[in-house]
Amino acid sequence: xxxxxxxxxxxxxxxxxxxxxxxxxxKKGCGKQLVPGAAAGGCAFDGAKxxxxxxxxxxxxxxxxxxxxxxxxxxxxxxxTGPELYRRxxxxxxxxxxxxNGGEKKLYKAIRRVIDKHHPxxxxxxxxxxxxxxxxxxxxxxxxxxERMGTPVIPVEAPGFVGSKNLGNRLAGEALIDFVIGTxxxxxxxxxxxxxxxxxxxxxxxxxxxDLLARLGIRLRTAITGDARYNDVAAAHTARANMxxxxxxxxxxxxxxxxxxxxxxxxxxxxxxxxxxxxLRAIAGxxxxxxxxxxxxxxxxxxxxxxxxxxWAAMEPYKARLAGKRVLLYTGGVKSWSVIHALxxxxxxxxxTSVRKSTEADxxxxxxxxxxxxxxxxxxxxxxxxxxxxxDGRADIMLSGGRSQFVALKAKTPWLDINxxxxxxxxxxxxxxxxxxxxxxxxSNPIWSQIRKPAPWEIEE
Amino acid sequence: MALIxxxxxxxxxxxxxxxxxxxxxxxxxxxxxxxxxxxxxQGCTAFxxxxxxxxxxxxxxxxxTAMNEISTILGGMDHVEQxxxxxxxxxxxxxxxxxxxxxxxxxxxxxxxxxxxxxxxxPELADTKVVPVSAPEFEGSLETGxxxxxxxxxxxxxEPVSGSVPDGARINIxxxxxxxxxxxxxxxxxxEMFGLKPVVLPDLSGSVDGHVPDHFIPTTLGGATIxxxxxxxxxRLTIAIGDHMRGAAEALHERTGxxxxxxxxxxxxxxxxxxxxxxxxxxxxxxxARLRRARSQLVDAMLDGHFxxxxxxxxxxxxxxxxxxxxxxxxxxxxxxxxAVTTLPQPFLAEMPCDRVIVGDFDDLEDQILExxxxxxxxxNTNARLTCQHQGIPHFRAGFPVYDRxxxxxxxxxxYRGTRDLIFQLANVLIDHPGHGHAAPPHPMEVADAAxxxxx
Numbered sequence: 001x002x003x004x005x006x007x008x009x010x011x012x013x014x015x016x017x018x019x020x021x022x023x024x025x026x027k028k029g030c031g032k033q034l035v036p037g038a039a040a041g042g043c044a045f046d047g048a049k050x051x052x053x054x055x056x057x058x059x060x061x062x063x064x065x066x067x068x069x070x071x072x073x074x075x076x077x078x079x080x081t082g083p084e085l086y087r088r089x090x091x092x093x094x095x096x097x098x099x100x101n102g103g104e105k106k107l108y109k110a111i112r113r114v115i116d117k118h119h120p121x122x123x124x125x126x127x128x129x130x131x132x133x134x135x136x137x138x139x140x141x142x143x144x145x146x147e148r149m150g151t152p153v154i155p156v157e158a159p160g161f162v163g164s165k166n167l168g169n170r171l172a173g174e175a176l177i178d179f180v181i182g183t184x185x186x187x188x189x190x191x192x193x194x195x196x197x198x199x200x201x202x203x204x205x206x207x208x209x210x211d212l213l214a215r216l217g218i219r220l221r222t223a224i225t226g227d228a229r230y231n232d233v234a235a236a237h238t239a240r241a242n243m244x245x246x247x248x249x250x251x252x253x254x255x256x257x258x259x260x261x262x263x264x265x266x267x268x269x270x271x272x273x274x275x276x277x278x279x280l281r282a283i284a285g286x287x288x289x290x291x292x293x294x295x296x297x298x299x300x301x302x303x304x305x306x307x308x309x310x311x312w313a314a315m316e317p318y319k320a321r322l323a324g325k326r327v328l329l330y331t332g333g334v335k336s337w338s339v340i341h342a343l344x345x346x347x348x349x350x351x352x353t354s355v356r357k358s359t360e361a362d363x364x365x366x367x368x369x370x371x372x373x374x375x376x377x378x379x380x381x382x383x384x385x386x387x388x389x390x391x392d393g394r395a396d397i398m399l400s401g402g403r404s405q406f407v408a409l410k411a412k413t414p415w416l417d418i419n420x421x422x423x424x425x426x427x428x429x430x431x432x433x434x435x436x437x438x439x440x441x442x443x444s445n446p447i448w449s450q451i452r453k454p455a456p457w458e459i460e461e
Numbered sequence: 462m463a464l465i466x467x468x469x470x471x472x473x474x475x476x477x478x479x480x481x482x483x484x485x486x487x488x489x490x491x492x493x494x495x496x497x498x499x500x501x502x503q504g505c506t507a508f509x510x511x512x513x514x515x516x517x518x519x520x521x522x523x524x525x526t527a528m529n530e531i532s533t534i535l536g537g538m539d540h541v542e543q544x545x546x547x548x549x550x551x552x553x554x555x556x557x558x559x560x561x562x563x564x565x566x567x568x569x570x571x572x573x574x575x576x577x578x579x580x581x582x583x584p585e586l587a588d589t590k591v592v593p594v595s596a597p598e599f600e601g602s603l604e605t606g607x608x609x610x611x612x613x614x615x616x617x618x619x620e621p622v623s624g625s626v627p628d629g630a631r632i633n634i635x636x637x638x639x640x641x642x643x644x645x646x647x648x649x650x651x652x653e654m655f656g657l658k659p660v661v662l663p664d665l666s667g668s669v670d671g672h673v674p675d676h677f678i679p680t681t682l683g684g685a686t687i688x689x690x691x692x693x694x695x696x697r698l699t700i701a702i703g704d705h706m707r708g709a710a711e712a713l714h715e716r717t718g719x720x721x722x723x724x725x726x727x728x729x730x731x732x733x734x735x736x737x738x739x740x741x742x743x744x745x746x747x748x749x750a751r752l753r754r755a756r757s758q759l760v761d762a763m764l765d766g767h768f769x770x771x772x773x774x775x776x777x778x779x780x781x782x783x784x785x786x787x788x789x790x791x792x793x794x795x796x797x798x799x800x801a802v803t804t805l806p807q808p809f810l811a812e813m814p815c816d817r818v819i820v821g822d823f824d825d826l827e828d829q830i831l832e833x834x835x836x837x838x839x840x841x842n843t844n845a846r847l848t849c850q851h852q853g854i855p856h857f858r859a860g861f862p863v864y865d866r867x868x869x870x871x872x873x874x875x876x877y878r879g880t881r882d883l884i885f886q887l888a889n890v891l892i893d894h895p896g897h898g899h900a901a902p903p904h905p906m907e908v909a910d911a912a913x914x915x916x917x
Contacts, residue, residue: 039503067562070476075515160564
């Protein structure tokens with residue numbers, strides 16, 4: 001059954017990359033074959049956890065040996081405006097006796113204990129490689145627990161070995177569509193309710209987006225799943241429109257919500273100034289098409305004009321300081337192109353953007369913004385080559401995730417975190433201003449000139 | 462005397478335990494020009510990697526055999542072979558630490574057998590030493606993986622004793638995972654002060670001590686060399702630190718006949734005194750003046766510090782030898798250990814200076830603290846922050862992982878000097894936090910100051 005699910009996900013009709021492939025290529029699926037000894041990145045379980053963990057008021061229970069949860073709990077910086085239960089780590093911590101005897105009973109008891117102790121609106125149970133390998137049927141255990149305990153217990157079947165983090169994201173979407181979305185009818189559904197899919201509220205940056213939407217009179221029913229409450233996700237089917245922000249991850253979910261409940265969706269981004277404006281326009285347009293008051297359109301244009309003018313004005317002082325600086329963007333998906341425009345407006349030069357995790361559409365957009373210079377679209381860069389790039393002074397700063405930060409820092413090059421572990425909010429208009437401010441802070445720090453000077457004994461007379 | 466009790470829950474809530482393969486990978490971090498390789502799915506490596514990067518704030522070499530569903534069913538030998546060949550080709554390490562995981566052990570792979578076949582048919586692996594370690598997650602914790610890896614390194618790299626002449630000045634050091642790079646560096650300094658030559662295995666102080674090399678290195682950037690490990694049989698003595706290093710010391714003894722001493726800890730006056738007697742005897746020299754001076758400074762720190770520890774209560778959570786080292790120090794200073802939580806039921810913990818040692822998680826720590834009516838300070842890794850925030854208790858970060866404080870790698874916790882500094886660091890926190898429900902006992906000098914009329 002899991003096999004069929006994965007096969008279906010691999011042939012997603014809503015995915016542009018997939019549609020561009022030939023029939024035989026499509027059959028192979030989209031999981032890149034991993035090279036043993038030269039692979040990087042998380043597993044499917046990791047991906048599923050990333051996509052669901054931000055639901056703040058439920059228990060996330062990992063059925064596996066200690067590594068899966070013990071080595072990873074409370075490490076992602078996704079914010080909450082309320083419950084903190086999601087930050088706790090729960091695992092059945094399978095020991096060798098559990099593996100010999102089977103772990104189903106232990107899982108059932110664990111579910112009972114967390115429900116008794118924390119009274120969550122739901123429990124999400126995650127399958128892992130080892131529990132899958134010994135044949136524990138978590139779907140059956142979850143069904144029995146739901147029936148007997150009266151609390152929804154949701155099985156998430158994404159053991160690590162089935163594939164990449166991205167596949168895990170999508171399997172998480174499957175769990176939501178199969179077991180959660182549509183299970184609750186809210187009393188307060190309105191004509192301007194929307195969902196944002198693939199938004200995880202990193203560094204609490206949804207505050208910035210929620211604020212913009214609120215000023216337009218648009219209500220965010222829920223993000224899937226940033227700062228989400230279980231009951232809001234369960235009622236997500238009553239929203240009038242869906243915005244998909246991390247397109248590779250949850251486009252299947254968006255398509256299924258459209259088929260089942262007629263909710264239209266579009267792919268957009270809140271990173272970058274013009275992209276934020278376009279996203280707001282698209283949301284307003286969809287809502288009006290579905291019956292919201294047409295005045296929303298003019299209200300949106302007014303807000304966009306006001307915010308854009310304000311943001312560009314605020315960024316003006318940075319122009320002189322940042323002009324001519326060269327940036328290497330080493331991130332994935334939407335961010336590989338969405339921030340380019342703002343950086344260019346600052347007079348900065350993007351010397352390369354990594355498209356290793358991007359869709360064909362992402363690549364096109366990036367290429368367009370880089371003036372068609374294909375050399376600037378880079379795939380994965382080996383750490384050694386990246387280090388050399390900085391040593392040769394081919395980039396002044398790198399924007400990337402934590403994993404590659406020490407390649408830049410050890411080459412004595414400024415670095416800024418733009419992935420999930422960061423502590424600054426970069427979404428929306430204010431977020432882009434913050435990004436520019438952070439780039440300026442990183443570049444202008446006085447340490448660089450000091451540490452790049454050789455030690456006294458290294459200077460030749 | 463303490464009763465060792467397992468929490469007995471079907472669920473671990475806010476887990477304290479970390480995985481054995483992660484501990485094993487850390488041991489290989491202390492080997493020079495090395496690439497640890499986890500034989501499991503890529504997530505096993507990704508989680509461990511992120512944790513190590515965030516703790517040490519360094520680029521960490523760690524690879525995966527990238528097991529998938531099919532290779533899990535059919536067997537992972539091909540993946541091991543491809544991984545070894547790829548790593549040898551791309552990064553040319555001297556050592557590859559091949560570490561099994563629960564995934565491959567549940568399947569029942571004969572990793573060592575497979576490895577023999579692989580090495581036999583791949584001449585390109587001739588220049589790389591592959592050290593296999595069996596360390597599945599379902600058995601033991603971080604310490605377990607570390608000590609298994611060190612034992613495996615000894616059994617694979619150390620030359621069995623030959624006719625070579627022993628070097629009278631050479632001392633082997635087998636540090637436990639609870640020692641920081643700073644600790645190892647300091648211990649080497651102490652040993653050298655006696656005119657002895659330390660050989661450390663594994664040596665984190667050479668690799669993850671936060672230095673900036675002038676070119677890119679895809680493997681570990683320092684640590685114990687194969688050459689140093691090979692000749693450990695020439696030493697006159699092996700010193701192991703922490704109970705979990707006993708097995709490794711015994712393995713080294715069996716292989717080379719080098720006598721060994723296991724130190725339960727190197728923190729605290731009496732513990733360091735024992736080290737001094739050992740080194741002085743081995744070197745046939747009196748304790749150097751600088752160390753005598755350091756001892757005197759520690760005695761003074763204890764005099765100044767004891768006011769702030771007496772009558773205060775503490776909670777410590779960590780691996781068994783971490784708990785032992787910190788718990789004993791607090792007791793040495795007159796503090797009360799009100800809550801002690803660990804990951805494994807090690808028999809020696811029965812000697813802990815508290816009523817109970819719970820084998821459990823941070824939820825158990827929270828329960829213990831509540832039962833004790835609160836504590837003054839929690840000593841544990843970063844993951845205790847939720848517990849401490851909930852209960853409003855100051856949190857002294859130590860152990861692994863610590864990713865929300867800087868300088869952890871350089872903190873010295875051993876020797877006279879390390880103990881002295883720890884007493885000051887802890888006392889300063891205690892001074893800042895006068896305590897739960899009662900004021901801190903004032904220092905007699907401060908009382909005198911307050912009573913005296915203001916000067917001039």
